Amino acid sequence: MKRAASIVLAAVLVIGVGVAIYLGNSGSGAQKSRTDLSIVKGVIGSEKAAFFNDQRVQDAFAQHGLKVEVDTAGSRQIATSVDLDKYDFAFPSSTPAAEKIQRERKITQTYAPFYSPMVIASFRPIVDVLARQGVAKKDADGTWTFDMAAYLELAKKGTRWDQLPGNTTYPVRKNVLVRTTDPRNSNSAAMYLAITSHVLNGDAVVQGSADAQKVLPLVSRLFLEQGYTATTSEQPFDDYLSLGMGNTPLLFLYEAQFVDRAIRDDGSITADMVLMYPSPSVLSKHTVVPLNDKGSQVGKLLVEDPQLQELAATSGFRTTRPAQFAQVVKDHKVLVRTNVVDLIDPPTYETLERLLAAIGRTYEAKGAGPAPKDEELR
Amino acid sequence: MRWWGARVGRGRRVFVAGILAVSALLGAACSTSEEKNVSTGPGKAGELRVLAGSELADLEPILTEAAKKTGVTVRFTFAGTLDGVQQVIDGTTRDRYDAIWFSSNRYLSLHPESAGKTATETKVMTSPVVLGLAASKAKELGWSSGAQVTWADVAEAAGAGKFTYGMTNPASSNSGFSALVGVAAALAGTGAALEQPDVDKVAPQLEKFFSAQKLTAGSSGWLSDAYAERSTGKQSGTKVDGIVNYESVLLSLNASGRLPEPLTLIYPSDGVVTADYPLTLLSSATDQVAEGYRALVGYLRSPDVQREIMVRTHRRPAIPQVKVDKAFGPASLVELPFPAKLGVADGLINTYFDKLRRPARTIYVLDVSGSMSGDRIESLRNALVKLTGADDTVAGKFQRFHGREEVTLLPFSSSPESPQTFTVPEKSPDTALADIRAAAMALESGGGTAVYDSVLQAYDQLKSESQGDYATSIVLMTDGENTTGSRLDGFKQAHSTFPPRLRQIPIFTILFGEGSTDEMNQLATLTGGRSFDAREGSLESAFQEIRGYQ
Numbered sequence: 058m059k060r061a062a063s064i065v066l067a068a069v070l071v072i073g074v075g076v077a078i079y080l081g082n083s084g085s086g087a088q089k090s091r092t093d094l095s096i097v098k099g100v101i102g103s104e105k106a107a108f109f110n111d112q113r114v115q116d117a118f119a120q121h122g123l124k125v126e127v128d129t130a131g132s133r134q135i136a137t138s139v140d141l142d143k144y145d146f147a148f149p150s151s152t153p154a155a156e157k158i159q160r161e162r163k164i165t166q167t168y169a170p171f172y173s174p175m176v177i178a179s180f181r182p183i184v185d186v187l188a189r190q191g192v193a194k195k196d197a198d199g200t201w202t203f204d205m206a207a208y209l210e211l212a213k214k215g216t217r218w219d220q221l222p223g224n225t226t227y228p229v230r231k232n233v234l235v236r237t238t239d240p241r242n243s244n245s246a247a248m249y250l251a252i253t254s255h256v257l258n259g260d261a262v263v264q265g266s267a268d269a270q271k272v273l274p275l276v277s278r279l280f281l282e283q284g285y286t287a288t289t290s291e292q293p294f295d296d297y298l299s300l301g302m303g304n305t306p307l308l309f310l311y312e313a314q315f316v317d318r319a320i321r322d323d324g325s326i327t328a329d330m331v332l333m334y335p336s337p338s339v340l341s342k343h344t345v346v347p348l349n350d351k352g353s354q355v356g357k358l359l360v361e362d363p364q365l366q367e368l369a370a371t372s373g374f375r376t377t378r379p380a381q382f383a384q385v386v387k388d389h390k391v392l393v394r395t396n397v398v399d400l401i402d403p404p405t406y407e408t409l410e411r412l413l414a415a416i417g418r419t420y421e422a423k424g425a426g427p428a429p430k431d432e433e434l435r
Numbered sequence: 436m437r438w439w440g441a442r443v444g445r446g447r448r449v450f451v452a453g454i455l456a457v458s459a460l461l462g463a464a465c466s467t468s469e470e471k472n473v474s475t476g477p478g479k480a481g482e483l484r485v486l487a488g489s490e491l492a493d494l495e496p497i498l499t500e501a502a503k504k505t506g507v508t509v510r511f512t513f514a515g516t517l518d519g520v521q522q523v524i525d526g527t528t529r530d531r532y533d534a535i536w537f538s539s540n541r542y543l544s545l546h547p548e549s550a551g552k553t554a555t556e557t558k559v560m561t562s563p564v565v566l567g568l569a570a571s572k573a574k575e576l577g578w579s580s581g582a583q584v585t586w587a588d589v590a591e592a593a594g595a596g597k598f599t600y601g602m603t604n605p606a607s608s609n610s611g612f613s614a615l616v617g618v619a620a621a622l623a624g625t626g627a628a629l630e631q632p633d634v635d636k637v638a639p640q641l642e643k644f645f646s647a648q649k650l651t652a653g654s655s656g657w658l659s660d661a662y663a664e665r666s667t668g669k670q671s672g673t674k675v676d677g678i679v680n681y682e683s684v685l686l687s688l689n690a691s692g693r694l695p696e697p698l699t700l701i702y703p704s705d706g707v708v709t710a711d712y713p714l715t716l717l718s719s720a721t722d723q724v725a726e727g728y729r730a731l732v733g734y735l736r737s738p739d740v741q742r743e744i745m746v747r748t749h750r751r752p753a754i755p756q757v758k759v760d761k762a763f764g765p766a767s768l769v770e771l772p773f774p775a776k777l778g779v780a781d782g783l784i785n786t787y788f789d790k791l792r793r794p795a796r797t798i799y800v801l802d803v804s805g806s807m808s809g810d811r812i813e814s815l816r817n818a819l820v821k822l823t824g825a826d827d828t829v830a831g832k833f834q835r836f837h838g839r840e841e842v843t844l845l846p847f848s849s850s851p852e853s854p855q856t857f858t859v860p861e862k863s864p865d866t867a868l869a870d871i872r873a874a875a876m877a878l879e880s881g882g883g884t885a886v887y888d889s890v891l892q893a894y895d896q897l898k899s900e901s902q903g904d905y906a907t908s909i910v911l912m913t914d915g916e917n918t919t920g921s922r923l924d925g926f927k928q929a930h931s932t933f934p935p936r937l938r939q940i941p942i943f944t945i946l947f948g949e950g951s952t953d954e955m956n957q958l959a960t961l962t963g964g965r966s967f968d969a970r971e972g973s974l975e976s977a978f979q980e981i982r983g984y985q
Contacts, residue, residue, distance in 0.1 A: 284628030284772030301767030
């Protein structure tokens with residue numbers, strides 16, 4: 058009986074997108090059993106909202122007597138401005154953000170239950186245009202590679218879509234720019250910075266201020282020229298899906314976001330949507346930082362519970378067992394790259410923060426040029 | 436749809452429409468009265484107190500249903516976006532609101548102080564800001580649906596006097612601000628987010644575009660109604676060929692059957708700026724409230740409800756599972772970049788006022804009769820002083836008298852006193868503003884109330900002024916019944932003999948003290964103006980709100 062009630066309860070708890078949450082609202086059993094579960098509150102990167110919103114995930118936690126409630130925020134917001142006292146765990150999307158919380162809160166153990174490579178979502182006509190420029194390349198397995206160096210050449214010149222030779226399909230008077238989140242508070246933007254700074258630094262991890270100096274003028278432009286950017290990766294992905302190519306021709310995101318939507322098969326991923334793997338790319342390691350014992354329990358379950366690991370794979374994440382993910386994408390006919398090999402290491406937390414801070418300052422500048430000055434780098 | 440306005444929480448805000456009462460206004464009024472039920476203190480389960488843009492009043496039926504299905508009742512308090520921004524960044528939302536819901540959070544996010552103030556945001560629907568032109572005019576310009584039109588084409592035709600339009604004030608309403616950002620970004624054509632030098636560079640083209648803006652308004656709803664009522668001749672005032680507004684407002688107008696001919700929606704091929712209505716939980720919300728918020732947004736984003744929103748409000752769905760209906764324009768529109776820097780956004784608004792728009796010319800006809808003595812005359816002085824740059828709030832700083840603007844103070848008691856006219860120079864406005872401030876502070880009360888003689892005097896002055904290309908209006912503030920000189924009938928008679936140029940000047944009346952509500956409404960209606968209620972709010976906010984219409 059308790060189990061059945063928990064299932065109903067899970068339905069009540071489902072919080073996200075497009076779910077008829079009211080189904081479970083009837084029946085006094087649901088109301089009553091609320092008290093049976095221990096509530097655990099977490100603040101997570103928005104790209105994991107779909108996972109936590111999944112009824113099966115809520116159900117799996119309920120089997121362990123837990124009701125997990127989550128708020129979403131940008132991963133760097135989680136590491137900086139979110140009031141963590143309200144939560145039992147934080148679940149940012151990257152190691153650097155997790156490390157910062159870990160250090161500040163003096164937490165010894167963290168959990169990394171799954172990861173996701175950073176990718177670029179686009180549309181067939183755009184990919185074709187970029188292929189002619191040598192920016193997009195098709196691999197033997199049918200997946201696409203997005204050549205970062207070639208793209209950065211276009212970006213450096215401020216090339217607009219309507220300036221690309223032979224581009225009749227998307228002759229838009231806007232710069233060829235990959236859309237990202239806000240570098241001041243979101244992890245995926247920091248991941249983008251990790252990649253672009255690496256390429257601009259001559260394929261080497263940025264270390265120290267001379268390197269930073271070299272890359273900052275262009276990487277700042279890559280963000281500033283986009284104008285307003287959202288704080289979470291879910292928002293631009295929403296735009297990509299529902300407002301389409303005109304709105305968001307190129308989007309930097311977590312592979313899991315795209316794969317999750319494809320797996321759900323709800324009609325949101327259409328035939329002309331294409332996933333590209335940046336060359337090089339970087340992995341986002343989603344890391345649970347427990348803030349108390351209840352939070353630890355969640356982290357531990359996510360790593361150890363076979364059902365939750367399986368569900369993570371069906372939410373588009375790559376888990377510790379590659380076969381799981383491979384099976385899921387095969388079952389749902391999602392075209393992903395099996396082995397993402399061209400990967401870089403992100404700069405250290407301190408370097409990344411310093412770069413992000415320098416970029417952040419350019420947002421406050423009133424003048425035209427976003428290029429930061431020497432002293433701003435300390 | 437207003438960006439700023441009275442702090443609603445400090446006094447109930449009621450609009451008295453100088454024109455026919457319309458759905459948006461009715462919605463605003465009735466929901467505002469609901470505000471009395473809104474509790475203060477930490478939020479409670481089953482309730483979401485939302486500081487929102489007034490245009491969301493049209494979601495009432497959907498939210499009523501949502502309350503039944505989710506157990507979460509939304510309690511709206513309406514405010515302008517800029518006022519909302521101010522309340523969020525200075526923290527006055529705490530214990531009064533659990534969430535905010537405006538057409539966009541973009542401008543809010545440009546303020547560094549907003550960091551950490553909001554928790555989660557969820558887009559509920561979208562609507563681009565586009566140009567709607569009477570079908571025959573669109574055809575004449577070769578812009579019938581399907582034609583490729585750019586903002587440069589629109590600016591060119593506007594500059595050549597080929598059409599006129601109405602648009603909301605960019606500092607008062609998000610639709611006007613979105614249009615300003617969009618047209619500036621498109622004309623700059625840099626392909627990147629605007630920087631101030633870009634704005635300066637395209638100023639001549641922008642001036643052309645704005646030279647055709649013959650109607651301005653503080654709210655998108657009022658603008659839409661004014662367009663409808665004027666196109667059929669039911670309302671006096673300047674007629675325009677179209678309006679810049681949300682696609683949803685334009686489609687609603689077309690569906691309403693109120694227009695003599697439908698509007699053709701022009702989606703410039705170089706892009707638009709889109710409102711995305713993020714329902715945003717504030718960080719200060721309690722756990723139970725947050726739980727309710729999640730249930731509510733889950734419900735609002737479910738496919739059936741998204742379809743319902745699309746059908747009822749003509750806004751586009753926010754989820755990909757629900758496809759845009761054929762009645763809408765292109766399914767995927769190019770989005771123009773929104774400025775990344777607060778300085779650029781604010782600079783653009785200031786440039787609009789000081790340089791781009793047709794300057795305002797206003798005669799303030801101000802009652803300084805005996806009944807105004809004491810607090811009343813003091814609040815009148817303060818209301819005027821606020822407009823001279825004494826208000827540095829997010830909303831208030833754009834309400835000051837702008838460069839090139841001409842301001843006349845015409846105080847009256849038993850008869851009109853001698854008017855004082857000030858012209859604010861485009862650069863270094865401080866001296867002129869100080870002069871206006873001094874004149875306002877010098878207002879003294881005493882004597883009777885010759886309302887209509889004084890208003891007629893204002894028209895006299897306008898008749899003799901050099902014509903120039905001004906957006907001219909009269910503001911009338913009186914706290915009592917007319918006691919001396921001409922009466923309303925006499926004024927109406929005189930008004931009917933005015934040349935069209937004078938007849939088209941709107942009077943914005945302020946209901947205050949014991950002034951006659953009926954007569955003030957009649958004056959506003961007759962002239963295509965609007966009346967503003969300062970009896971329960973304040974003179975200050977009425978004067979500020981009127982800035983949106985000048």
